[in-house]
Amino acid sequence: MINTTLCYIRRGEEYLMLHRIKKKHDLNQDKWIGIGGKFEDGESPEDCLLREAREETGLTLTGYRYRGIVTFVSDRWPTEYMHLFTADGFTGELKECDEGVLEWIPKGRLLELPHWEGDAIFLALLDREEALLRRRMAELDVTAFVQPVFINGDMHIAPGRLGGNRLAHSYAWGDMERLGLHMAFGTDCPVERFHPLEGVYCAVTRRDFTGNGPFLPEQALTPYQALYAYTAGGAYASGEERIKGRIRSGLLADFLLVDRNLLTCPPEELLSARVLRTYVGGACVFRDPSF
Numbered sequence: 001m002i003n004t005t006l007c008y009i010r011r012g013e014e015y016l017m018l019h020r021i022k023k024k025h026d027l028n029q030d031k032w033i034g035i036g037g038k039f040e041d042g043e044s045p046e047d048c049l050l051r052e053a054r055e056e057t058g059l060t061l062t063g064y065r066y067r068g069i070v071t072f073v074s075d076r077w078p079t080e081y082m083h084l085f086t087a088d089g090f091t092g093e094l095k096e097c098d099e100g101v102l103e104w105i106p107k108g109r110l111l112e113l114p115h116w117e118g119d120a121i122f123l124a125l126l127d128r129e130e131a132l133l134r135r136r137m138a139e140l141d142v143t144a145f146v147q148p149v150f151i152n153g154d155m156h157i158a159p160g161r162l163g164g165n166r167l168a169h170s171y172a173w174g175d176m177e178r179l180g181l182h183m184a185f186g187t188d189c190p191v192e193r194f195h196p197l198e199g200v201y202c203a204v205t206r207r208d209f210t211g212n213g214p215f216l217p218e219q220a221l222t223p224y225q226a227l228y229a230y231t232a233g234g235a236y237a238s239g240e241e242r243i244k245g246r247i248r249s250g251l252l253a254d255f256l257l258v259d260r261n262l263l264t265c266p267p268e269e270l271l272s273a274r275v276l277r278t279y280v281g282g283a284c285v286f287r288d289p290s291f
Contacts, residue, residue, distance in 0.1 A: 045083040063089020088163030148203035155215035174219035184237035201270040253282035
């Protein structure tokens with residue numbers, strides 16, 4: 001019986017793969033595979049994972065997840081128990097590997113390279129699992145309460161705290177929109193300022209207030225989608241979509257006037273847009289003195 005480990009190290013939408021081209025008589029010759037190897041005496045799966053990662057890549061794994069055991073039974077070789085991991089947190093610099101060439105490969109290109117059939121199965125299962133929660137939320141008609149302004153600060157700390165794998169599926173408002181999830185946007189006041197337009201800016205540009213970014217730009221929303229989540233989305237979340245949330249005859253006259261067209265102005269101008277008047281129930285409750 002043989003125990004081994006296999007780990008897919010992820011950085012955003014890329015996996016670190018080893019092109020096995022250096023060893024003679026290598027069972028994996030010319031294949032692109034993950035990181036791993038055989039247990040040494042007295043090692044646990046985690047011990048083997050961390051040692052193999054250091055030896056083969058020079059990286060120290062700081063965030064990893066045990067995914068399960070794959071059993072190989074053959075009449076030609078001893079039974080093998082392969083302990084499958086993913087990792088998305090690490091420190092250090094890549095080093096040259098004596099077993100092959102290490103390279104960060106975009107997820108979409110992995111199956112274009114020579115690989116074992118099992119790798120295709122494992123990677124497909126991992127992708128399906130990552131999207132499962134959002135699909136399940138859509139099936140259950142869950143409403144997501146979101147504070148887009150968090151982008152302003154979180155984009156600078158989330159990569160180090162979450163790691164590449166979890167980060168790639170966080171702040172995923174674009175995916176939620178595409179799946180048809182209900183979203184209600186808020187400001188998180190009083191932790192953040194009560195300034196919804198700052199949230200609209202973050203949701204649309206995926207940048208902080210000084211323009212750094214974009215942060216996970218594939219998850220950006222359109223201005224219409226962001227404004228909808230702040231208005232109709234909030235009304236739906238409170239069960240009041242039949243009485244407010246839209247400018248429509250018969251609904252409450254809650255609306256505001258701004259100094260530009262938020263749907264067509266350059267996205268970076270959303271942050272500097274000024275509210276000129278605010279109406280609640282048809283009554284003006286705020287007026288910019290300059291207007």
